[in-house]
Amino acid sequence: MEINQEKKASTFGGGLEGVKDISRIKSAELYEKAKTFFPGGVNSPVRAFKSVYGTPLFIQKGNGSHIWDADGNEFIDYCGSWGPLILGHNHPSVRNKVIEVMQNGMSFGAPTALENELAELILTNNRFIEKIRFVSSGTEAVMSAIRLARGYTKRDKILKFEGCYHGHVDAMLVKAGSGLVTFGETSSAGIPKAFADETIVIALNDKDALLKAFEEFKDQIAAIIIEPVPANNGLLLQEPEFLQFLREQCTANGTLLIFDEVISGFRVGFEGAAGYYGIQPDIITYGKIIGGGMPVGAYGASAAIMSNISPDGPVYQAGTLSGNPVAMGAGIAQLTELLQPGFYEELDRKTAAFVKDIEDYVAAKGYELKIFRIGSIFWFAFTQQEHIRRADEIDAGSMAHFKIFHRELLNRGVYVGPSGYEVGFVSGVHTADDLEQTKKAIFDSLDVVYQNA
Numbered sequence: 001m002e003i004n005q006e007k008k009a010s011t012f013g014g015g016l017e018g019v020k021d022i023s024r025i026k027s028a029e030l031y032e033k034a035k036t037f038f039p040g041g042v043n044s045p046v047r048a049f050k051s052v053y054g055t056p057l058f059i060q061k062g063n064g065s066h067i068w069d070a071d072g073n074e075f076i077d078y079c080g081s082w083g084p085l086i087l088g089h090n091h092p093s094v095r096n097k098v099i100e101v102m103q104n105g106m107s108f109g110a111p112t113a114l115e116n117e118l119a120e121l122i123l124t125n126n127r128f129i130e131k132i133r134f135v136s137s138g139t140e141a142v143m144s145a146i147r148l149a150r151g152y153t154k155r156d157k158i159l160k161f162e163g164c165y166h167g168h169v170d171a172m173l174v175k176a177g178s179g180l181v182t183f184g185e186t187s188s189a190g191i192p193k194a195f196a197d198e199t200i201v202i203a204l205n206d207k208d209a210l211l212k213a214f215e216e217f218k219d220q221i222a223a224i225i226i227e228p229v230p231a232n233n234g235l236l237l238q239e240p241e242f243l244q245f246l247r248e249q250c251t252a253n254g255t256l257l258i259f260d261e262v263i264s265g266f267r268v269g270f271e272g273a274a275g276y277y278g279i280q281p282d283i284i285t286y287g288k289i290i291g292g293g294m295p296v297g298a299y300g301a302s303a304a305i306m307s308n309i310s311p312d313g314p315v316y317q318a319g320t321l322s323g324n325p326v327a328m329g330a331g332i333a334q335l336t337e338l339l340q341p342g343f344y345e346e347l348d349r350k351t352a353a354f355v356k357d358i359e360d361y362v363a364a365k366g367y368e369l370k371i372f373r374i375g376s377i378f379w380f381a382f383t384q385q386e387h388i389r390r391a392d393e394i395d396a397g398s399m400a401h402f403k404i405f406h407r408e409l410l411n412r413g414v415y416v417g418p419s420g421y422e423v424g425f426v427s428g429v430h431t432a433d434d435l436e437q438t439k440k441a442i443f444d445s446l447d448v449v450y451q452n453a
């Protein structure tokens with residue numbers, strides 16, 4: 001379907017007749033001020049709304065599935081702080097636990113019982129790791145996992161996949177060059193070429209490239225790192241068979257398999273993608289949900305592999321605020337809720353029904369839109385393609401559709417991440433009413449995108 005972008009994209013105020021653009025006066029003021037303090041006015045780039053219309057919304061509060069911005073606009077939220085808030089905003093269990101812990105102080109730099117409690121909660125309910133180490137972000141978890149893999153195997157090279165995001169770790173900010181198997185080219189300034197030379201980049205879903213990499217760099221690859229559910233560059237769902245193939249090839253080559261489960265961990269099930277697919281990786285990284293909205297990351301593995309971490313072993317890794325009691329408290333409260341029987345089944349059921357209704361609408365209207373989903377993660381791709389498994393299969397041109405879609409959704413009280421490459425999340429507290437309202441907003445917004453109103 002043709003899109004008249006001229007008409008719709010010319011001004012921010014060019015929405016559907018009868019639908020007023022939301023006021024962003026306060027947000028715009030705050031943004032102007034923020035620009036005097038922070039590069040681009042933000043503390044993390046995607047927040048700057050560079051790929052969508054208007055200035056970023058400054059959020060004032062969140063409760064349950066809803067958020068409110070500085071101008072008083074209310075939205076049903078499907079960003080969920082980019083994934084952590086699987087119980088929505090300000091969940092009473094999490095809030096109460098955090099307040100309770102804070103009564104006793106906020107940080108000691110010494111062990112607390114809360115670290116044991118969160119570790120026990122995780123390890124007794126996860127068949128894929130025996131020991132864990134808490135850090136303060138997903139990036140830190142990945143950085144540490146890579147160091148562990150290198151220390152354990154005494155090899156230097158890491159293989160990653162184009163289209164997987166692993167935080168802003170130097171060795172991971174590399175993109176594929178031209179060719180089947182390439183050393184990465186840095187995708188950020190400030191990364192020495194020598195670092196990128198230790199990172200091999202291949203496409204997802206490409207067995208031949210993987211075999212070639214193992215042939216070319218025999219006995220040199222310390223680890224393969226993958227998002228088993230690649231969800232940071234669209235939702236590039238892999239065939240289980242490909243993940244299994246990675247497992248077999250890693251074992252055959254003495255290479256460790258790292259599942260970066262910072263998004264998928266505790267999201268597609270309590271045991272994350274490892275449990276979902278029934279595949280045993282060698283090291284798993286966590287973040288986002290694990291901290292209940294506080295800054296927590298973690299990495300885990302078998303006791304044997306973890307024994308290489310200091311002070312038991314020679315791989316150094318430390319953190320002043322690691323295992324912070326307040327953050328541990330938030331994690332304990334959130335994960336306890338997730339362990340309630342039926343939590344993930346219900347979340348899956350309601351997301352499936354939500355997506356199905358949108359698919360039916362799209363089919364009836366003949367719109368070119370495909371919704372990819374796993375559990376409570378969904379991604380709108382403005383395409384007819386049945387599968388998108390590699391980064392280079394995403395049509396960059398289709399993002400123009402998303403830009404209009406995003407604005408129309410905001411105008412109708414629905415908040416999603418401000419980029420067409422970002423996925424959305426349904427939480428345990430989205431109500432039937434929320435989802436009904438959201439569907440209506442999505443239908444109307446799609447009608448605007450396709451000029452069919």
Ligand SMILES: *Cc1c(COP(=O)(O)O)cnc(C)c1O
Pocket residue numbers: 137138139140142165166167168227232260261262263287288297
């Ligand atoms: C978010 C994310 C990271 C980075 O985590 P931060 O907490 O933002 O540092 C790493 N890997 C994956 C798969 C992620 O989704």
